[in-house]
Amino acid sequence: MAKVIIDRELCIGCGACWGTCPAVFEQNGEDGLSQIKAAWQCEEEVGVGCIGEDLDDCAREAADGCPVSAITLE
Numbered sequence: 013m014a015k016v017i018i019d020r021e022l023c024i025g026c027g028a029c030w031g032t033c034p035a036v037f038e039q040n041g042e043d044g045l046s047q048i049k050a051a052w053q054c055e056e057e058v059g060v061g062c063i064g065e066d067l068d069d070c071a072r073e074a075a076d077g078c079p080v081s082a083i084t085l086e
């Protein structure tokens with residue numbers, strides 16, 4: 013289990029994360045920024061997810077590819 017955090021204040025809505033890892037990330041319909049898919053959201057924040065180990069690699073790849081380093085994994 014890993015925690016994924018999107019800093020939505022940094023996010024520019026470029027789409028790279030949901031392009032790389034659509035199982036975890038998606039575009040928020042209202043502000044166009046990245047959010048965690050509903051199934052994985054935790055801590056009652058759209059930008060915070062609790063994911064299983066099977067999704068670690070794709071989430072990490074998305075974090076590495078974010079141009080503004082808005083995604084962190086704990």
Ligand code: SF4
Nearest residue numbers: 023024026027029078
């Ligand atoms: S890759 Fe980074 S900047 Fe682009 S949509 Fe995802 S979180 Fe936002």
